[in-house]
Amino acid sequence: MKKLYFLPFLFLVIAGFAQKQIVVQNGTAQSFSDLNAAIAAANAGDTIYIPGGGFSASPNIDKTLHWRGVGHYPDSTAATGFTNITTGLNFSGNCDNSTFEGIYFSGSLVFGSTDNEATGIVMKHCRVVGNLSMRNNSGTTNGFPDLDFKLSESVVQNIYANYGTNIRVEKNLIFGSLIYFYQCYFNHNDFCANTSYLLNGCNNCQFINNVFAYSQGQTNSGNCNFQNNVFQGGMFYDPVTSTHTGSGNIHSVGWQNVFTTISGSIYTFSYDNNYQLKTGTTGTAEDGTSGVSIFGTATDGTNAGIYGTSLPYKEGAVPYAPHIRSVNIDNEVVSGNLGVQIIVAAQER
Known part of the structure; x- marks a missing residue:
């Protein structure tokens, strides 16, 4: 069953036409024009429901909160603008389960305190x-x-685990390095890092059904397992x-042949790019067989990368909370009434 977000959301919609309002909900709803006040x-x-627009905040957050924006993809935020927090933020160890x-x-995010880890964090449909x-x-x-951190369906750059463990990274577009991961799990991601070392200090990790679309060097990493991944070049x-192990991987695809449409650099994210696997692309299997299709090669029978699984990456990364897709307001009042049409959408769970 879907959770109902409509009370705070509709309050946000009505108030939002006058000015950008941030809604805090816990049974009742309060509205604020300033993020720090909220x-x-x-x-x-x-x-905390944050509308489209740019917002700054004091850098240190010390309580568990649930942050909801309207999304960041242009096609799903045309009416409202995307939710943009412009300042870097530090979430202390008191922010568990946020x-x-x-x-x-727009800035960097840091979780945990020197003497108090932030655990149970869930981040999805975001861009960092x-x-x-x-x-x-x-x-x-x-x-x-044990950080118990879950990152999914997001667009990110460098990710620092700093020797944390029990981190799940699934269906993300990643344009930076993975740094100091230990016993972590990576499934159905697209890696497009323009760096000498995609893996830096990553040990005892599991990489399944990913697409390594650009740079794929490694350093200080070992004992990782690679299964049914697609590599644009050679394998890791x-x-x-090697101390690494693996099976079912396809390599030597060529970075130009991985994705359907790349309008600029493959290692620079663009909303105009189509990150579906390119039709007709083949590579080389681990046994040396060439001309092997990269389609349908994941362990679950779907494609490797973000558009695999039975619930693939949602184009537009629409949040579960309802958001405004379009607004139409009549130019004049007729019989004392002003026609207003607001089209609202929310992602199915």
């Missing part, structure tokens, strides 16, 4: 332009903490000499 007024566990959806973050640090501590202090491991 954060300060919210109790731990509250939901969730984020449908927000464009700066670095995403899932753990504040860059050393191995306190061993390899030598079956004889």
